[in-house]
Amino acid sequence: MDRKELTEKLKEIIKPYAANTEAHENLTEETDFIKDLNINSANLVDIVLDIEEKFDVVIDNADMERMLDVKTAIEIIETKLAAK
Amino acid sequence: MIGNDIVDLAQSRLQSKWSRKGLIEKLFTTEEQYFIKKHYNPEIMVWLLWTMKEAAYKIYNRQTKIREFSPKKLICDLNSLSDIHAFGTVFCLENIYYTKSIISSENIHSIATNNLENLNHVIEVEKKDIIKDNHGIPYLQTSTMTLKEVSISNHGRFEKVVTYK
Numbered sequence: 001m002d003r004k005e006l007t008e009k010l011k012e013i014i015k016p017y018a019a020n021t022e023a024h025e026n027l028t029e030e031t032d033f034i035k036d037l038n039i040n041s042a043n044l045v046d047i048v049l050d051i052e053e054k055f056d057v058v059i060d061n062a063d064m065e066r067m068l069d070v071k072t073a074i075e076i077i078e079t080k081l082a083a084k
Numbered sequence: 085m086i087g088n089d090i091v092d093l094a095q096s097r098l099q100s101k102w103s104r105k106g107l108i109e110k111l112f113t114t115e116e117q118y119f120i121k122k123h124y125n126p127e128i129m130v131w132l133l134w135t136m137k138e139a140a141y142k143i144y145n146r147q148t149k150i151r152e153f154s155p156k157k158l159i160c161d162l163n164s165l166s167d168i169h170a171f172g173t174v175f176c177l178e179n180i181y182y183t184k185s186i187i188s189s190e191n192i193h194s195i196a197t198n199n200l201e202n203l204n205h206v207i208e209v210e211k212k213d214i215i216k217d218n219h220g221i222p223y224l225q226t227s228t229m230t231l232k233e234v235s236i237s238n239h240g241r242f243e244k245v246v247t248y249k
Contacts, residue, residue, distance in 0.1 A: 035220070040239070042091075042100050042134060044153050045110050052106070064110065065152040 087142030092240025139196035140174035140181040
């Protein structure tokens with residue numbers, strides 16, 4: 001899976017939680033989940049669980065801590081997929 | 085320092101499925117999971133502990149400027165609990181925060197301070213004359229042009245702005 005494909009898949013996962021739909025529509029790697037997309041912090045865990053399910057990976061606490069923006073999320077998923 | 089967090093229970097029912105498989109384990113420590121399990125209304129305990137963590141995190145973020153999603157690093161303990169009130173402590177690394185929560189059928193509101201005595205000096209104010217620094221941390225501009233610490237939380241139908249007396 002290339003980075004573009006991965007970003008699209010992540011964008012789809014994030015969609016139901018993004019209060020700012022316009023920012024979601026224009027999502028880039030620099031997009032911040034809370035500051036830009038106005039995602040409720042309680043839903044960050046749903047994004048982590050969705051990523052685990054959709055990509056069949058395990059996200060530990062140390063990775064979850066950093067998962068506040070698109071770029072970091074992609075990097076974590078890439079690392080997990082490469083380790084499979 | 086001061087932090088606060090509110091959960092609108094009607095909104096959380098629409099937004100979050102707290103009973104989702106694996107969710108509790110990602111957010112709560114083993115002891116907190118036990119609090120949730122043994123409480124007669126687990127939903128209330130989930131959001132009580134969550135608002136305590138969020139309120140404490142706001143202070144941690146002010147102190148360290150660190151942004152992270154680390155709910156299990158914020159470890160809650162309950163010192164007293166009734167149907168309408170809770171007093172607790174949240175530990176985060178070497179930091180200790182003290183919390184006071186108000187529970188109703190509509191919402192759960194927790195405030196946190198890093199000094200136990202200051203917990204009694206917290207008041208709610210109107211949302212006006214708020215400015216933010218470059219870390220996004222809010223302050224209340226007073227009539228004498230000094231800055232007071234303030235914490236803002238909104239969720240669903242509710243918004244709370246708290247500061248010191």
